[in-house]
Structure formats: structure tokens, C-alpha cells
Amino acid sequence: MQSSNSNEVENYQVRKLEISDKSKGFIELLQQLTVCNSVSDQQFRDRFQELSLCGDDHVICVIEDDHSGKIVASGSVFIEKKFIRNCSKVGHIEDVVVDSNARGLQLGKKVVTYLTDHARSMGCYKVILDCSVDSREFYEKCGFKQKELQMAKYFI
Template identity: 75%
Template sequence: MQASNSSSEDQKFLVRRLLISDKSKGFIELLRQLTVCDSVSDNDFEDRFHEISSLGDYHVICVIEDESSGKIIATGSVFIENKFLRNCGKVGHIEDVVVDTNARGMQLGKKVIAFLTDHARSMGCYKVILDCSLENGAFYEKCGFKQKEIQMVKYFV
């Protein structure tokens, strides 16, 4: 009985690419649960959406929409970096992964990571990398990632 419930949950929470209409479904508010995200005007959202969309499969933002509420409850992105290393290989960079606080524990983060990782693999990437807090390390390990080296950052603002 649980398998059918899981199957219906899988169909209820599908991962798809970001749509321009997702701004009105709480996309920006969801990003605020991750980090600082100021208000974004409709025009600015549309401009950035088209800029990212113009990169095609080299920058993908995915979302999960709760069909019952019409709200975006999970998101993440991956962009593909072309390298000279590894025979002019490619690396996927996963960023901005967040699941709404009210939807955690439903395996949505794993679905987002699987979608982004599969996309990077399909683009021919030899690896996919991400930065995360120490508190989230165990989650990413469950998704098949392992800690390697350290992250450094220098903010300009």
C-alpha cells in the first residue's frame, strides 16, 4: 500500500524547469528561505528569466510545484562550465537548492538533486560540484556526494 502512495506522491511532486509564471507562485519567497533575496520586480524577473533561458541547457533552474496549493515548494539550479581540463571537459555546478520549510522530509530535495545531477551527466559533465553548509553535508552525502577540500569565498557587496 505504501508503494502506491509513494507512486502518487512521485506524480504529485514532479520536477520541471522554471516557468516565467512561477514568480507568482512564490518562487522568490522560496529563495528567501535560502539566503538574502530582495524583491524582484516583474520586469527584472522577466529579463533575468529570458537571459538564463537564452543559455539553453547550460543553465537550468528546476522547481517542484505543489499542485494542490499552486506554490513552488522546491528549487535548485545547475550551470555547465566548459573547461580546458580533462580533454575540454565540462563541470556541472549545482546552486540554490532549497525546499520550503513546510515541505521538508518528503524527499523533494533528493528529487531536485537527482534532476540536476542527471542533467549534468546528460550534458557530458565529468563531475558535478556544489557548496553547502556543514549542517547540510549529511543530506548531500545521501545524494551520492562526498566532501572534498574546502570552500573559500570573497564577497564584493
């Protein structure tokens, strides 16, 4: 799947998640990122509908490989409404993943750019994300800078 042909890369378009993307390997792609158990069709439909109610405040985007019909990249952004900075907004990018067989095609950058542009269009004064040390260089190439330290407390 990897190629240096720029025309091939242009064939990969970012779009919003669709209900049919579960059958195109969306959950399996997320399993390359983190712990993601199988999700039934009903669970997927329920969560998809729930997220749809958020409108443009929560967007999941995907890239589908037109040749295989599989989802090969994804990411999400949600918009947090603040009181600070004159009741401004912050975009939070999450769950950026590119299929291991499609890396090197700049698909991750396309996803991050799409999500960042969406946050900007929603009036966010900044967009933030957490990443692993291994991913730091990638996000720096996308224009991000290390700002603070992440802390987490897991409940499961």
C-alpha cells in the same frame, strides 16, 4: 503538507522554471535559502530571458505543489566548459531549497537527482556544489563526498 504516503511524493514532479513561477512564490522560496530581496515582475522577466539564452548550460528546476499551486522546491545547475580533461565540462549545483512546510518529502533529493542527471546528460565528468556543514549529511545521502575546502570573497 508532510506525509509518509509514497503516492503523494510521486505527485511532485520536477520541471524547468517557467515565467509564471514568480507568481507561484518562487522568490519567496529563495528567501528561505539566503538573502533575496523582492524582484519586480520586469526584473524577473529580464533575468528569465537572459538565462533562457544559456539554453541547457544553465537550468533552474522547480517542484510545484499541485494542490496549493506554490513552488515548494528548487535548484539550479550551470555547466562550466573547461580546457582540462580533454576540454571537458563540470556541472555546478546551486541554490537548492525546499519550502520549510514541505521538508521530509524527499523533494530535495528529487531536485538534486534531476540536476545531477542533467549535468551527466550534458557530458560533465563531475558535478560539484558548496553546502553548509548542516547540509552535509543530506548531500552525502545524495551520493556526494566532501572533496575540498570552500573559500569565498564577497563584494557586497
